[in-house]
Amino acid sequence: MNIGIVLALAAAVAYGASDFIGGLGSRRYSLWQVVLVGQSAGAVAMLGAGLMLPGDPVALDFAWALLAGVGSATGSIFLYRGLARGRMGLVAPISAVGAAALPVLAGVAFGERPGWLVWVGMLAALPGIWLVARDPVSTRRPTDAPGALVDGAIAGAGFGVLFIALAQISDGAGLLPLAVNQLVGAALAVITAAGLKQVWRPSRGVLGWGSAAGVLGALGTLAFMVATASTNLGVAGVLASLYPAVTVLLAAGLLGERVAIPQRAGIGICTLAVAAMALG
Numbered sequence: 001m002n003i004g005i006v007l008a009l010a011a012a013v014a015y016g017a018s019d020f021i022g023g024l025g026s027r028r029y030s031l032w033q034v035v036l037v038g039q040s041a042g043a044v045a046m047l048g049a050g051l052m053l054p055g056d057p058v059a060l061d062f063a064w065a066l067l068a069g070v071g072s073a074t075g076s077i078f079l080y081r082g083l084a085r086g087r088m089g090l091v092a093p094i095s096a097v098g099a100a101a102l103p104v105l106a107g108v109a110f111g112e113r114p115g116w117l118v119w120v121g122m123l124a125a126l127p128g129i130w131l132v133a134r135d136p137v138s139t140r141r142p143t144d145a146p147g148a149l150v151d152g153a154i155a156g157a158g159f160g161v162l163f164i165a166l167a168q169i170s171d172g173a174g175l176l177p178l179a180v181n182q183l184v185g186a187a188l189a190v191i192t193a194a195g196l197k198q199v200w201r202p203s204r205g206v207l208g209w210g211s212a213a214g215v216l217g218a219l220g221t222l223a224f225m226v227a228t229a230s231t232n233l234g235v236a237g238v239l240a241s242l243y244p245a246v247t248v249l250l251a252a253g254l255l256g257e258r259v260a261i262p263q264r265a266g267i268g269i270c271t272l273a274v275a276a277m278a279l280g
Helices: 002-024 031-051 058-084 088-109 116-133 144-167 176-195 204-226 231-240 242-257 259-278
Strands: none
Touching: 002 058, 002 204, 002 231, 002 242, 002 259, 031 058, 031 176, 031 204, 058 088, 058 144, 058 176, 088 116, 088 144, 088 231, 088 242, 116 231, 116 242, 116 259, 144 204, 144 231, 176 204, 204 231, 231 259, 242 259
16 A cells, blocks of 8 residues: 555544544633644644754745645634534534545646546545534534535635645655644634634643644644655545544544444445555
């Protein structure tokens, strides 16, 4: 199996585990506290690693990292807004599919031409991601649908921009640009939370939850960036967007949460899609 596919799947595992831990932490503390600590912890981890393993970044690498940070923060903010408004049943799958689809389109625009089996896998993964990310017990009023579509579309666009921008950072840039990416996310989280009058100043108890989620998220970002050097951007984007399946499986295995039939179907479809992309 192509190492890029393995790394993209590793990114999905890291992102999914990060969301699982961050979600648990958000049940106890303000989600903005968790996000700020997570982004800051990720920045510290990448800064330390970058100083120990220096690369040769240029100004353009930091510019792409800044754009990635804006995309990540935008995706998280609108995803959380959908959660706060009780629209997660639509926002989560729309954002996940958007995050997968945009890198595919960008890859085609950049001249990537995957084989037909890879195309089958990528296209099949989209409904699989939708089914996995869909919350089967979510309730919402019909009037919530337009707002959910907007929140989900913007969140998906943000995460898609994150993936596309990460892929443009040069192979020899090292890890310092990723520290910038995390710092931008932290800064925008504070600005947004303050503007919305939300609690964002971290308390002592949130440090463990936020730090664990943040370091895992940063590792996912690193794995994705390295993956794009060995496989197509579209393939890497779709595979990394399988992270909701990891979150669902962790919740089932560790918390005993029930995996709904549509989610099981989605996981099955995603498994077949990964196989098709690997064989292609």
